[in-house]
Amino acid sequence: MNGFDALYAKAKDRIQALSELPSFKEESIEQMLEGRGIERRDFIKWAAGITAMLALPSQFTPLFAEAAKMADRIPLVWLHMAECTGCSESFIRSDAPTVDSLIFDYISLEYHETLMAASGWQAEENLNQALKKYAGRYILLVEGGVPTAMNGQYLTMGPQGRTGLSVVTEAAKDAAAIFSIGTCAAFGGIQAAAPNPTGAKGVDKVVSQSVINVPGCPPSASNIVGTLMHFLLFGTLPALDRYHRPKWAYGNRIHDLCERRGHFDAGEFVESFGDDGAKDGWCLYKQGCKGPYTFNNCSTERFNQHVNWPIGAGHGCMGCSEPDFWDTMGPLEKPIDSHLVMGLNSTVDKIGTTLLTATLVGIGAHAVASIFMNKHDEKGGVSHG
Structure with missing residues (x-):
């Protein structure tokens, strides 16, 4: 059998x-x-x-x-x-x-x-x-x-x-x-x-x-x-x-199946609540989203009869399903300091591992490429129109 x-x-x-x-x-x-x-x-x-x-x-x-x-x-x-x-x-x-x-x-x-x-x-x-x-x-x-x-x-x-x-x-x-x-x-x-x-x-x-x-x-x-x-x-x-x-x-992190994950990989982050990035559904990592360090199925199961969840409503995950989240996941609307990141999660995606664990911004490898290209565009080097 x-x-x-x-x-x-x-x-x-x-x-x-x-x-x-x-x-x-x-x-x-x-x-x-x-x-x-x-x-x-x-x-x-x-x-x-x-x-x-x-x-x-x-x-x-x-x-x-x-x-x-x-x-x-x-x-x-x-x-x-x-x-x-x-x-x-x-x-x-x-x-x-x-x-x-x-x-x-x-x-x-x-x-x-x-x-x-x-x-x-x-x-x-x-x-x-x-x-x-x-x-x-x-x-x-x-x-x-x-x-x-x-x-x-x-x-x-x-x-x-x-x-x-x-x-x-x-x-x-x-x-x-x-x-x-x-x-x-x-x-x-x-x-x-x-x-x-x-x-x-x-x-x-x-x-x-x-x-x-x-x-x-x-x-x-x-x-x-x-x-x-x-x-x-x-x-x-x-x-x-x-x-x-x-x-x-x-078994999976919020980050793994987040609807904004593509924006994280592309280096598209909300810089302040209410900006154009927020209106376009960009990644909330720089606004303190703890999705990369939080294990839960909120992104698939959601709340209110599966209608929505915090990130879908425009606010980052606060890591509430993790031990000691109140002490280790704060401040609520700022990224975790790099020395805490290393202790909290040593299995961050290969995409963005170095910068996510070494800086406060947490921009992945794909994000670096995106930012480089955007800056190049501003100088008139390349047009993606």
Whole structure:
């Protein structure tokens, strides 16, 4: 049996195992989607999109559709630590229901402070009961950094005044999988910026279990749902990079597939916001874009139902899915100093490697040629008209 056949067989076995678990919903996912105005055709297109996004052959599309139908059989517990709730907000704020958000609704969400009606003692009891009832089965999702200074006393929650540190470590013990949602949960985020008086850390630094980091400020809904669907279908963690991010989502730099990449190679840079280059969609590197050092799929998945993303809207990437981005990626609207570039990214494209790592301008080899030709034109040497 080759690798493809083995993976396919594993997915089939997983679906069989899920089908034997009790369902938490009275209506099927098809009924739920139909009631929200989503046709089956759109559901299959969504499954095909998830398959492609995870870099799997199209033969897996029916399997993802089947796995989604049983999404309610895996309980979710979503905890909030030190954060702004922006990851949850961005996920639920859309002008119309998306299949991503509806799939998430269909999953058995046992605890989520922002979305549930319960509060106080009742909410805390719901959490305790979910951790006991579904021990070993639930997926734990954590949003926000975890303060650790003074034994976690910088973050207390609930009527018993428990620390966030104690809550997340207890919840992690019996979780089938743990996902850090957003950069704060993955790496500490802005809470961990120097001098970090609260001792904020990413979840994987305070628990002993394996953690999947899904960073971004916020991460796209596709990255959240895609990570969930991978675990739902295969029951295992996806291939991860050295920062425990799924490679299918964070395997390429923003720079690799940026719509302005051609302008970078041609040496066409925005010199100031609002200039002619900005109006023509030129490269934003000189305005502080951190795309060459940031690993994420924003350029392909985008935000607001795939409509746009920061660079498409005219502002450079700020590197929010990288560790310690608040300290290492600043200033926000200026290129990184060359001595930092060497430490942050030693795999910059061969095109422009020397100048990108040795100067503040970051103009590639093709850019040098372009600038030389432009200057030559100004002296009347050559006409490209």
